[in-house]
Amino acid sequence: MAQLDFxxxxxxxxNCGHPAPLLIRGQRLVADALAREADPPVGLRNLxxxxxxxxxEARLQPGDRVLLHTDGxxxxxxxxxxxLGLERFADYVIRASxxxxxxxxxxxxxxxxxxxxxxxxxxxxATILMFEWRPDG
Numbered sequence: 049m050a051q052l053d054f055x056x057x058x059x060x061x062x063n064c065g066h067p068a069p070l071l072i073r074g075q076r077l078v079a080d081a082l083a084r085e086a087d088p089p090v091g092l093r094n095l096x097x098x099x100x101x102x103x104x105e106a107r108l109q110p111g112d113r114v115l116l117h118t119d120g121x122x123x124x125x126x127x128x129x130x131x132l133g134l135e136r137f138a139d140y141v142i143r144a145s146x147x148x149x150x151x152x153x154x155x156x157x158x159x160x161x162x163x164x165x166x167x168x169x170x171x172x173x174a175t176i177l178m179f180e181w182r183p184d185g
Contacts, residue, residue: 063086064089070088075146
């Protein structure tokens, strides 16, 4: 779950058991910029802890892209049979944005490349959400 204040660029999020969001700034992945301890999955918090959900906060810079994803994305196999992996996932988005490609087109092409793999099936849930913060546009 995430919320972005469009005027200030302040991102607030809760991580309920998925990989940490990825921050791409200036055509590079900012390693562990949004990595925080994950809470248990939705519906299971009371089984593991008595504390409330942790809400994390970070201030984005204009042009930052944030990728929220499930592990099914990075564990998906490409057409050549290799795992997509975190580095290839981030690199794909960075290369696309370097050419000026808009975020929706980048994700559309990435999703199609995952679905065009040898068996055309994902082994796990694969969800991707990407947004780019542009306060003036």
